[in-house]
Amino acid sequence: xxxxxxxxLSATVAGIVSETPRVRTLELDVPGWxxxxxxxxxxxxxxxxxxxxxxxxxxxxxxxxxxxxxTVERLDDGEVSPYLVDEAREGDQVEVRGPIGGYFVWDGxxxxxxxxxxxxxxxxxxxxxxxxxxxxxxxxxMRLLFSxxxxxxxxxREELDELGSRGDGFEVVHTLTLEQPSGWTGYSRRIxxxxxxxxxxxxxxxxxxxVCGATRFVDAAADGLLELGYxxxxxxxxxxxxxxx
Amino acid sequence: xxxxxxxxxxxxxxxxxxxxxxxxxxxxxxxxxxxPTPHTPVEEWTFSIEGGAEPVSWxxxxxxxxxxxxxxxxxxxxxxxxxxxxxxxGVSVDTLLDAVEHDAAYAVAFCDGGYTTNLPLEDLTGxxxxxxxxxxxxxxxxxxxxxxxxxxxxxxxxxxxxxxxGLGLRDEDEPGFWESNGYHLRGDPWLExxxxxx
Numbered sequence: 001x002x003x004x005x006x007x008x009l010s011a012t013v014a015g016i017v018s019e020t021p022r023v024r025t026l027e028l029d030v031p032g033w034x035x036x037x038x039x040x041x042x043x044x045x046x047x048x049x050x051x052x053x054x055x056x057x058x059x060x061x062x063x064x065x066x067x068x069x070x071t072v073e074r075l076d077d078g079e080v081s082p083y084l085v086d087e088a089r090e091g092d093q094v095e096v097r098g099p100i101g102g103y104f105v106w107d108g109x110x111x112x113x114x115x116x117x118x119x120x121x122x123x124x125x126x127x128x129x130x131x132x133x134x135x136x137x138x139x140x141x142m143r144l145l146f147s148x149x150x151x152x153x154x155x156x157r158e159e160l161d162e163l164g165s166r167g168d169g170f171e172v173v174h175t176l177t178l179e180q181p182s183g184w185t186g187y188s189r190r191i192x193x194x195x196x197x198x199x200x201x202x203x204x205x206x207x208x209x210x211v212c213g214a215t216r217f218v219d220a221a222a223d224g225l226l227e228l229g230y231x232x233x234x235x236x237x238x239x240x241x242x243x244x245x
Numbered sequence: 246x247x248x249x250x251x252x253x254x255x256x257x258x259x260x261x262x263x264x265x266x267x268x269x270x271x272x273x274x275x276x277x278x279x280x281p282t283p284h285t286p287v288e289e290w291t292f293s294i295e296g297g298a299e300p301v302s303w304x305x306x307x308x309x310x311x312x313x314x315x316x317x318x319x320x321x322x323x324x325x326x327x328x329x330x331x332x333x334x335g336v337s338v339d340t341l342l343d344a345v346e347h348d349a350a351y352a353v354a355f356c357d358g359g360y361t362t363n364l365p366l367e368d369l370t371g372x373x374x375x376x377x378x379x380x381x382x383x384x385x386x387x388x389x390x391x392x393x394x395x396x397x398x399x400x401x402x403x404x405x406x407x408x409x410x411g412l413g414l415r416d417e418d419e420p421g422f423w424e425s426n427g428y429h430l431r432g433d434p435w436l437e438x439x440x441x442x443x
Binding site: 088 | 249269427
């Protein structure tokens with residue numbers, strides 16, 4: 001167990017990518033960042049001119065060894081996320097502390113198939129895993145089942161299309177739960193046992209599973225996988241509530 | 246000091262003597278769990294204390310026949326939300342430990358789903374900790390740890406282990422699940438003991 005403290009570091013916004021109308025990615029320049037594992041998160045601290053501070057945790061979107069990028073969804077009653085999504089510009093400074101968490105991580109060293117199940121912005125730590133797999137050339141088959149409300153709400157859509165078209169064992173399956181464009185060939189319903197039965201690896205392959213999204217989404221996905229014979233120990237979850245950011 | 250240009254904040258900090266540093270108030274009750282939600286029927290549920298002179302175990306009916314209390318406390322999650330004046334019903338850990346002869350200094354709470362968390366007995370005794378089975382006048386929901394969870398409100402909420410099934414008494418402090426995954430061994434929110442080294 002490392003004894004060194006996780007210290008606050010100054011971070012500068014070095015790049016901004018608008019992902020959807022409610023979501024954007026901040027690429028941070030963080031001198032002294034110790035590196036992270038795919039799936040970990042960090043704490044962000046904002047300080048106002050009068051010294052008032054607010055802190056929140058965010059999943060890291062970037063692969064290990066590829067800088068520090070956060071993808072943040074604006075929560076309308078939030079305190080930190082509206083600043084990060086609407087206000088922050090290149091050159092602005094925040095503080096970060098991390099990486100945090102040693103359980104919801106995938107290091108890409110095991111050959112077992114990986115199932116990623118994402119609801120909305122729950123895709124962020126799973127994207128770090130997909131990016132890590134692509135960069136590291138891991139041979140582990142990986143399948144992402146991604147539930148969004150509409151096509152416009154699909155975070156990382158182009159990059160996921162590109163990763164899925166490489167034919168290297170990464171697949172992405174979308175479901176749009178609120179509205180589908182004409183000619184939509186993906187799924188159009190909430191994730192349940194039947195949808196998982198069509199998409200998930202058979203239980204006989206003992207897959208590793210990472211589920212991230214809102215509480216009810218995560219419970220529906222995890223319960224469905226248990227019904228399909230998955231062992232509870234294969235399923236790692238990360239949840240966010242109605243508030244949180 | 247690093248100033249974030251244009252940040253003002255919403256300043257919902259609440260009473261400073263009740264909201265620890267770095268926390269914000271919420272009226273919701275967010276859920277954090279590392280795996281699927283277990284659904285253990287009370288007919289199959291027991292609560293055990295191991296590591297004393299003799300192992301002790303209660304069935305659900307035995308447990309519910311113990312004296313219980315209704316109490317109102319503030320809770321603080323390491324992910325930064327705090328919730329004030331939450332109302333619980335439960336059995337004091339003092340009542341449970343009274344049934345066991347021991348000279349241990351620490352305990353590990355164990356749970357359905359495999360979760361564990363470690364605590365000094367000092368933090369579990371003296372009317373500071375409960376095994377709670379009711380929340381806000383209703384049976385505790387599975388997503389919040391029902392049928393019963395540990396409740397240690399003066400420490401970060403990961404110490405209040407959901408789906409708790411017993412305590413293992415120990416001579417030494419033995420890191421539990423989150424304590425082995427980067428989180429502080431004790432977790433006092435007023436000292437901001439969030440992570441290793443804090």
